[in-house]
């Protein structure tokens with residue numbers, strides 16, 4: 078019995094180590110809802126909803142005929158839709174310092190950045206934070222850089238680009254070299 082439990086624990090640990098797993102928890106990022114269901118289809122929506130921390134590739138592997146790539150944009154804001162969480166749009170004026178917290182469930186070496194993104198073109202407008210190496214899984218907890226999970230970004234002067242709700246978001250983007258992508262979006266306007 079003990080051996081069996083040990084084996085299960087080891088397998089569970091492997092399952093966690095095999096994928097990175099992370100999400101922004103501060104500010105509260107865009108949430109999943111019915112618009113994501115309509116855009117991404119039932120199968121992908123189910124994966125996204127059941128594991129908020131999981132790699133986007135897990136949802137991509139399950140897409141069904143209800144998946145609309147244009148509407149869902151799985152690899153932009155994780156396929157989550159602005160329409161599902163409009164009331165979660167913040168106002169950040171130029172110079173606002175925004176504290177972030179990322180919850181990393183399991184480390185996996187990769188690359189990460191945080192950018193202001195244009196929601197219509199799905200392109201970055203400006204980079205706010207960049208980690209050339211992110212969550213190096215060869216390091217023990219004592220050596221984990223604090224800014225991988227707790228950092229601040231300063232809203233740059235974006236002119237009129239982000240004055241309308243639904244125009245811009247801040248996207249945290251982590252690409253782990255084992256081929257796993259993690260994204261969280263925080264919707265905001267500057268006015």
Ligand SMILES: *[C@@H]1O[C@H](CO)[C@@H](O)[C@H](O)[C@H]1NC(C)=O
Nearest residue numbers: 115116144145146147148149
């Ligand atoms: C997919 O989404 C796009 C953008 O929202 C929309 O224009 C198009 O009609 C949708 N396609 C289908 C088959 O629903």
Ligand SMILES: *[C@@H]1O[C@H](CO)[C@@H](O)[C@H](O)[C@H]1NC(C)=O
Nearest residue numbers: 105108109110161162164165
């Ligand atoms: C969207 O954000 C608001 C404000 O934070 C929250 O109360 C609401 O539950 C969110 N919507 C969904 C679908 O989670």
Ligand SMILES: *[C@@H]1O[C@H](CO)[C@@H](O)[C@H](O)[C@H]1NC(C)=O
Nearest residue numbers: 188189190201204250251252
């Ligand atoms: C941010 O990371 C993504 C994923 O690795 C990458 O495609 C994008 O070019 C990066 N942006 C910047 C400004 O480095």
Ligand SMILES: *[C@@H]1O[C@H](CO)[C@@H](O)[C@H](O)[C@H]1NC(C)=O
Nearest residue numbers: 186187210211213214215216
């Ligand atoms: C990760 O950390 C190990 C141990 O310090 C180091 O040898 C390795 O070069 C690091 N990996 C990257 C990609 O920086």
Ligand SMILES: *[C@@H]1O[C@H](CO)[C@@H](O)[C@H](O)[C@H]1NC(C)=O
Nearest residue numbers: 206207208221222223224225
């Ligand atoms: C994040 O922390 C690391 C290690 O402490 C440091 O080398 C790096 O410059 C910091 N990155 C930024 C963008 O401040």
